[in-house]
Amino acid sequence: MTKLTIVGVGPGSPDYITTAARKAVQKAQVVIGAKRSLNLFRGDIKGEMLTLTGKNVDELLKYAQDSAAKGKAVVLLSAGDPGFSGLLGSVLSRAYGKNVEVNVIPGVSAIQVCAARLGMCWEDAVLFTFHNGVTAKQKEALVEAVKAGKDVFLLPETKTFTPSNIAVFLVNNGIDKATRVAVCENLTLGNERIVESTLEEASKQAFSSMCVMVIHS
Ligand SMILES: C[S@@+](CC[C@H](N)C(=O)[O-])C[C@H]1O[C@@H](n2cnc3c(N)ncnc32)[C@H](O)[C@@H]1O
CATH class of the missing domain: 3.40.1010.10 (Tetrapyrrole methylase, N-terminal domain)
Structure with a gap:
């Protein structure tokens, strides 16, 4: 072996x-x-x-x-x-x-750093990655997790399922536009940026492709 x-x-x-x-x-x-x-x-x-x-x-x-x-x-x-x-x-x-x-x-995941920056416990959170592609089944599971009141951490897809696309998708699928979200960009790097907003605000913003998005319960 x-x-x-x-x-x-x-x-x-x-x-x-x-x-x-x-x-x-x-x-x-x-x-x-x-x-x-x-x-x-x-x-x-x-x-x-x-x-x-x-x-x-x-x-x-x-x-x-x-x-x-x-x-x-x-x-x-x-x-x-x-x-x-x-x-x-x-x-x-x-x-x-x-x-x-x-x-x-093991290494320190961007998810861990994101949770640390936001001061969040993540043992009950639901994690998604769209980095390798976006399927209808995964999108459905995302809506279900948010509707179930879970904190969600996700890695967006960089072209078609960016944080702003995700915000639009969630609002179009019945999630309150005032739902709090955070986008944590370039974590641990010189250009790190933490943006806390709502789904409505995030839908109008552009973010770095290197980011973790959090949808708060
Ligand atoms: C191929 S995935 C790798 C994830 C990695 N295995 C981890 O545990 O963090 C790459 C994606 O992770 C996220 N990512 C990786 N490093 C990051 C960082 N420093 N800040 C924010 N997001 C990061 C971005 O969404 C990026 O597109």
């Missing part, structure tokens, strides 16, 4: 990288990640470094598995936490992932 290590790199600031993540990267012979993630470990990467893009995910995940099969220490860098809309899902969903034992090093 081959072994791949998937490392959560946190929300973007080097301050949120764990010591465990850094140690794993320092020991790796192959490190694969998006440019933004690789940049966080510039001084730590001793092995081969490969940049993940939207177009080469299949190719590089296969390369990661093959390298691990040859006995190399391979690390995949995943933004935030690998288990929430991250690379863990990408590895597990690929057929060839079945022969791979995955070692996950």
